[in-house]
Amino acid sequence: MELFDLPLIWAFIIGFGVIMYVLMDGFDLGVGILFPFAPNEESRDTMMNSVAPVWDGNETWLVLGGAGLLAAFPLVYSILLPALYIGVFLLLAGLIFRGVAFEFRFKARTSRYLWNWAFAGGSTVAAFAQGAVVGSYIQGFETANGVYVGNALDWLTPFTVLAGLGMLAGYALLGSTWLILKTEGRLQAWAYRVTLPLLAGVLVVFGIISVWTPFVDDMVRERWFSNLSVIWILPVLTLLCAMQIFRSVRNRYEGMPFVATMGLFITTYLGLVASRWPYVVPPEYTLWDAASAYESQLFLLLGLLFVIPIVLVYTAWTYWVFRGKVRAGEGYH
Amino acid sequence: MELDPLILSRIQFAFVVSFHAIFPVFTIGLASYIAVLEGLAFKTENPVWVKLSAFWTKVFAVVFGMGVVSGIVMSFQFGTNWSNFAQASANFLGPILSYEVVTAFFLEAAFLGVLLFGRDKVPAGLHLFAAVMVATGTFISSFWILSANSWMHTPAGFELREGVFHVTSWSEAIFNPSFPYRFMHMALASFLTGGFVVAGVSAWYLLRGREVEANRKALSMCLWLLLFIAPTQAVVGDFHGLNTLEHQPTKVAAMEGNWETSRNVPLLLFAIPDQDSQSNLYEIGIPGLASMILTHEWDGEVPGLNEVPAAEQPPVAIVFWSFRLMVGLGLLMIAFAVTGLILRAGGRYWRNTWFLQGLRFMSIAPFLAVLSGWFVTEIGRAPWLVYGVMTQAESVTPSLTGPMALFTLIGYIVVYGLVFTAGLYYLMRVLYVGLEDSPDDWEHEAERPKRPFSAAHVPFEIDGDNQTGKPINQGGH
Numbered sequence: 159m160e161l162f163d164l165p166l167i168w169a170f171i172i173g174f175g176v177i178m179y180v181l182m183d184g185f186d187l188g189v190g191i192l193f194p195f196a197p198n199e200e201s202r203d204t205m206m207n208s209v210a211p212v213w214d215g216n217e218t219w220l221v222l223g224g225a226g227l228l229a230a231f232p233l234v235y236s237i238l239l240p241a242l243y244i245g246v247f248l249l250l251a252g253l254i255f256r257g258v259a260f261e262f263r264f265k266a267r268t269s270r271y272l273w274n275w276a277f278a279g280g281s282t283v284a285a286f287a288q289g290a291v292v293g294s295y296i297q298g299f300e301t302a303n304g305v306y307v308g309n310a311l312d313w314l315t316p317f318t319v320l321a322g323l324g325m326l327a328g329y330a331l332l333g334s335t336w337l338i339l340k341t342e343g344r345l346q347a348w349a350y351r352v353t354l355p356l357l358a359g360v361l362v363v364f365g366i367i368s369v370w371t372p373f374v375d376d377m378v379r380e381r382w383f384s385n386l387s388v389i390w391i392l393p394v395l396t397l398l399c400a401m402q403i404f405r406s407v408r409n410r411y412e413g414m415p416f417v418a419t420m421g422l423f424i425t426t427y428l429g430l431v432a433s434r435w436p437y438v439v440p441p442e443y444t445l446w447d448a449a450s451a452y453e454s455q456l457f458l459l460l461g462l463l464f465v466i467p468i469v470l471v472y473t474a475w476t477y478w479v480f481r482g483k484v485r486a487g488e489g490y491h
Numbered sequence: 492m493e494l495d496p497l498i499l500s501r502i503q504f505a506f507v508v509s510f511h512a513i514f515p516v517f518t519i520g521l522a523s524y525i526a527v528l529e530g531l532a533f534k535t536e537n538p539v540w541v542k543l544s545a546f547w548t549k550v551f552a553v554v555f556g557m558g559v560v561s562g563i564v565m566s567f568q569f570g571t572n573w574s575n576f577a578q579a580s581a582n583f584l585g586p587i588l589s590y591e592v593v594t595a596f597f598l599e600a601a602f603l604g605v606l607l608f609g610r611d612k613v614p615a616g617l618h619l620f621a622a623v624m625v626a627t628g629t630f631i632s633s634f635w636i637l638s639a640n641s642w643m644h645t646p647a648g649f650e651l652r653e654g655v656f657h658v659t660s661w662s663e664a665i666f667n668p669s670f671p672y673r674f675m676h677m678a679l680a681s682f683l684t685g686g687f688v689v690a691g692v693s694a695w696y697l698l699r700g701r702e703v704e705a706n707r708k709a710l711s712m713c714l715w716l717l718l719f720i721a722p723t724q725a726v727v728g729d730f731h732g733l734n735t736l737e738h739q740p741t742k743v744a745a746m747e748g749n750w751e752t753s754r755n756v757p758l759l760l761f762a763i764p765d766q767d768s769q770s771n772l773y774e775i776g777i778p779g780l781a782s783m784i785l786t787h788e789w790d791g792e793v794p795g796l797n798e799v800p801a802a803e804q805p806p807v808a809i810v811f812w813s814f815r816l817m818v819g820l821g822l823l824m825i826a827f828a829v830t831g832l833i834l835r836a837g838g839r840y841w842r843n844t845w846f847l848q849g850l851r852f853m854s855i856a857p858f859l860a861v862l863s864g865w866f867v868t869e870i871g872r873a874p875w876l877v878y879g880v881m882t883q884a885e886s887v888t889p890s891l892t893g894p895m896a897l898f899t900l901i902g903y904i905v906v907y908g909l910v911f912t913a914g915l916y917y918l919m920r921v922l923y924v925g926l927e928d929s930p931d932d933w934e935h936e937a938e939r940p941k942r943p944f945s946a947a948h949v950p951f952e953i954d955g956d957n958q959t960g961k962p963i964n965q966g967g968h
Contacts, residue, residue, distance in 0.1 A: 214559065215600060222592045224566040228577060229585025236578040239570030240888045246571055247899045250564050251906050257560050258910050262917065304578065306890045451582045451657050458586040465593040472601045 164456060165449035168230040169438070171462070175223050177427055180288075181332070181420055182216040185209070188333020190256055190281020191326060192352070193274065201345040202274065208340040208484040210260055215473060217253065229458050233304055233448035234438050240306045241299050242291055242313050249287035256280030282326065289325025292430070293318030296371055296378070298440040317367075317374060324363035328423065331356040335403070335416040340484050346412075353407050353415060361400055364426065368393065371433070377441060378433045392429040396422055494893025497884055500572040503900045505869070507564055509862055510907055514558030516861050519633060519678070520685020521551050522626040525606075527712075529622040533615055539705045544622075545610075546926040547689070552607055553921060555599075557914045561907070572896065576876055576886030580656050583649065583664055587639045595632035599625055630678070637677055641670035643877050644868070645738045651880065668738055672731040673868075679724040680864070683824060684857035686713045686720070691854025692922060694847035702926045707841045710850075714831035714840060721828040725821060729784070735868075736785055739878060740794040741803070742871035745810040747781050748774070752795040756781040764807040769796070805873040813866040820860040827853055 186209035196202050227235045239246055255276040263273035290313055297317060300308035334356055337349035372379035382389065399422035406414035436444045449455065525547055532540035566588070569577040577584075605613060605621035613621070648663030649656045658664050690713040693706040736743045744750075748762045750770050757776030765772050782791040796804050827849065834840035841847070872878055876886045 217563065218592070218596055218600060221563055221566050221596065222589070224570075225585065225589040225592050228569065228581050229589045232578050232581030232585060235570045235581065236574035239567060239577075240574045240890045243571050243888075243891065243895055244898065246567055247902055250567065251902060253563060254560050254906055254910055258556075258914065261556060262913055306574070306888075308890065310890075310892065310895045450585060451655075453658060454582040454586055457658075457661060458589050461586075461590055462593060465597075469593065469597045472597065 164452060164459065165230075165445050167459065168449070168455055169436075169445045171459075172223070172226055172230060173431065175219060175226060177424060179216070179219040179223055180427065181423060182219065183213070184329045184423065185332040185336040185416075186213040186216060187256075187281045187285045188329040188331065189336065190277050190333075191285060191330045192333050192337075193278040193281070195352070197344055197348050201348070204341055204345055204484055205337065206260065206263065206277070208337065211480045212477060213260065214257070217257070220253075226458075230450055230455055231438055231445065231448040232450050233443055237299055237301055237304070237306045237439050237443075238291075238295075241308060242294065244310055245287045245290055245294075245313050249284050249291075252280040252282070252284035252287065254280070256284065285326050285329045286322040289322035289328075290314065290318040292325065293321025295440065296321070296367075296430070296433070297374055299442075301439065301442050304443075317370060320363060320367060320370070324360065324367060327356055327359040327363055331360050331403075332416070332419050332423070335419045338407075339413055339416045342483050342485075350407055350410065354404065357400060357403050357407075360422075364396070375441065377437075381433060389429070389432045392425050392432060395425040396429070399425060494897055496891040496893050496896045497887045499893060499896035499900055500887055500891065501883065503572060503896065503903060504568055506900070507561070507568060507903055507907075509865065510911070511558065511561040511565055512861065512865065513858050514554050514561065515629070515633070516677075516681050516858070517684050517688060518551060518555050518558060519626075519629040519681035520683070521547060521554070521688070522622075522629045523682070524685050524689060525551060526619075526622040526626040529619045533619045539708060542702075542926055543705050543709055548607060549921050550918065552603075553914065553918050555603065557911060560910070564903070571899075572888055572891060573876075573886045574888040576881065579654055579881060579886075580643075580877065582656055583642060583658050584639055587635055587642075587665070591632055591635035595628050595635065598631065599628035602628065633677060633681070634674065637674050638665050638667070638670050641673045642667045644673075644872060645669040646877050646880055656877075669731075669734055672727070672734045675727045676724070676731045676864075679720050679727055680857065680861050682716065682720050683724060684861065686717045687824065687850075687857045688854045689713050690717065691850050691852070694850035695922075696925065697841050698844065698847050698851070703841075705926055710841055714828065714835075717824065717828040718832055721821070721825045725825065728818075728821065733785070736794075739872065741796060741799050742805065742810070742868070743785065744794050744796045744798070745805050745807045745871050746814040746867060747785075747793065748807065748811045749781065749793055749795045751797045752792065754782065754790045754792050755779045756785075756793040758784065759811075762811065764811050766801070766804070766807055769801065803874060805871050810867055810871045813863040813870070817860050817863040817867060820856045820863070824853070824856060824860075 189205050189209050193202060193205060196205060224235075257280075259273040259277035259280065263270055263277065266273055293315075294313040297313075297315065299306060300312065331353065334349045334353045338346055338353065341349065372382060399418045402418040403415050403422065406418060434440050436446070438445045438448045525544055528540050528544035528547065531537070532544055569584070602621040602624035605618065606625055610618055642664060645668040646656075646664075647667040648658060648660035648665075650659050651657075690710055693710040693713065696702055696706040697710065732743065732746075745764075747756065748759045748764050748771055749756055755778065757774075757778045758780035759771070759774050759776040762774035762776075763772040779789045782793055783789055785791065785793055796807065830846060831840050834843055834846055839846075874882045874884065876883045
């Protein structure tokens with residue numbers, strides 16, 4: 159009856175969804191992280207307007223990620239969320255505050271500064287929480303009989319804090335290169351200025367994580383240092399992307415820094431996947447252990463094959479409608 | 492006192508879902524109303540319809556936005572606090588909730604943008620189409636979510652293998668026995684909510700003599716709608732109750748405050764149910780009426796709470812009183828709808844001050860009725876989460892401790908409290924600015940980014956130098 163390896167197909171779909179979310183919500187969270195450091199209030203208006211039309215579509219991928227994980231890999235859903243209980247709450251609270259800040263800031267007069275802080279604080283907390291999630295994923299989860307048995311704050315270790323800081327720097331880099339692409343004049347010059355220090359920060363944190371990770375987990379060490387030497391191409395590609403960011407910022411290219419930053423994220427992401435494949439709840443469960451019933455995976459897959467292309471067309475269309483530079487005074491008033 | 496993660500998780504879920512539910516229940520009805528207004532505007536080219544549609548679309552944008560923000564939380568609650576339930580029911584609930592995201596949320600998001608910002612950018616017919624699609628999206632969303640919810644009340648089309656639900660028939664599971672009744676009951680509740688809010692706000696404007704022609708038309712439309720659906724809701728509610736009697740007799744026993752299975756059961760108007768003594772401390776009732784309503788015979792047998800052990804009974808008093816509140820509000824809604832018909836003679840319905848004042852306050856009634864109805868059906872299911880198969884205690888996350896659950900419960904209360912105070916304040920401002928200059932805004936609106944709240948386009952602070960100079964607390968909500 160089982161004609162296809164559906165868990166494998168679903169692993170690709172969820173994996174695709176995750177990187178879509180990271181890249182798309184990453185740059186608008188990054189704009190939020192950089193918000194307090196912008197040159198002036200007018201720049202802040204422009205920064206917000208550059209992501210205002212698209213951010214909530216970006217976050218819909220997170221909702222789909224939650225529901226899709228429940229549908230395809232319920233074991234992941236029912237172990238990760240309890241394990242990350244406090245972190246998930248911080249993530250959601252951050253997303254709520256920054257979400258409403260978009261709307262209220264432009265309506266506010268005297269209370270505007272409050273929504274500035276809600277936007278920056280919410281974005282920062284959400285980004286840090288996501289990084290800590292990645293960190294605890296590398297770290298692995300304490301389980302017994304398919305149930306999380308660890309403590310409330312196991313996700314908060316020096317390693318995951320570092321991963322959280324790495325994600326902050328990474329999202330900020332996505333944000334600054336997005337601003338290079340979408341803005342001009344003083345704000346763009348500022349974005350060029352902050353990009354290289356951010357890149358340096360990202361490389362330092364990623365470097366420490368790369369050196370540290372093999373000591374956190376034996377399986378990862380074996381994979382990197384004994385049997386699978388071909389995966390060394392991924393960190394090499396990551397460094398090439400970093401060089402490309404450096405060169406294109408030096409040469410004042412507008413689109414390339416953002417594209418190269420996305421490349422940096424994709425290769426790092428693939429490196430992470432390669433370290434842990436095929437474990438979806440490390441160190442215990444593989445994607446086949448975590449899969450839902452065959453008929454459930456099939457029932458949803460058939461629908462998604464039809465609907466997701468339509469969603470992608472719509473998403474691309476939205477970006478096309480709002481293409482080009484965002485200028486001061488455009489958007490919200 | 493020891494902190495019980497089960498109780499705290501139940502309170503947390505009740506809080507976040509109740510808070511979330513009041514927004515969609517309003518937007519489902521309002522989306523259809525806006526689609527009708529757009530249709531009238533398209534057909535007649537009467538500027539009044541455009542004016543009304545533009546105004547109510549602003550209100551819609553704010554309420555929809557708050558529904559979205561509070562909705563993100565919901566998709567993670569199953570995992571954080573009810574992971575055993577998530578793991579057991581994922582084979583059914585996972586695909587159903589995913590289908591809701593891809594068939595409803597994206598449809599709503601896509602066409603809401605066109606509805607809010609496209610009036611001058613797309614042809615009128617396409618704008619109308621967008622309004623219809625948004626309304627359709629809200630119904631598709633309630634279809635999936637109520638299917639999931641109904642399945643938890645009347646599970647069907649599954650078999651249990653090693654503690655995990657496996658779907659054996661998708662059609663039986665999706666169209667489970669209580670789904671058609673619950674869906675109809677909720678759809679009508681959404682229309683009642685939309686209808687009474689629009690009627691209440693129109694009444695408030697009429698009392699102040701603002702935009703009389705448009706608001707009179709809006710009120711008239713609402714009263715016709717309510718005249719048909721308020722009584723229909725009573726009939727559908729009765730069918731829903733009979734369905735519950737068949738599948739969840741204990742819940743009906745709690746609703747009626749009936750402790751022992753017996754014939755010729757009275758309909759209790761007042762009682763103080765006491766769980767400890769398994770009886771009512773006081774009761775005043777109409778003899779035989781509960782038997783008549785539930786079995787359509789005066790001496791029909793009505794099941795009592797004694798059919799199940801005390802440990803499997805829901806908390807009776809809260810179910811009993813929530814049910815009475817819901818029915819009482821429903822009867823009040825019918826009374827207002829009928830009064831509206833009577834007052835049509837001589838066109839008094841839009842001039843009678845008492846009636847309009849009453850409608851102002853009735854705008855909050857459907858929200859209370861919906862919440863109390865949800866309390867009846869959800870608390871009445873206790874201690875079951877999947878009725879008859881899986882209890883709430885079996886469903887809660889094993890690693891969850893009392894302090895963790897308390898931390899997030901307080902956290903959600905604080906976050907929602909702050910965010911929604913600001914949101915409601917802003918909504919008041921939209922209502923308060925009113926219809927007066929809304930059509931002229933649209934040209935301006937076209938340049939803005941496609942965002943829900945920005946369609947509402949009024950400054951956040953309420954200050955002294957506004958056009959009408961009336962304080963906000965006359966808003967009536």
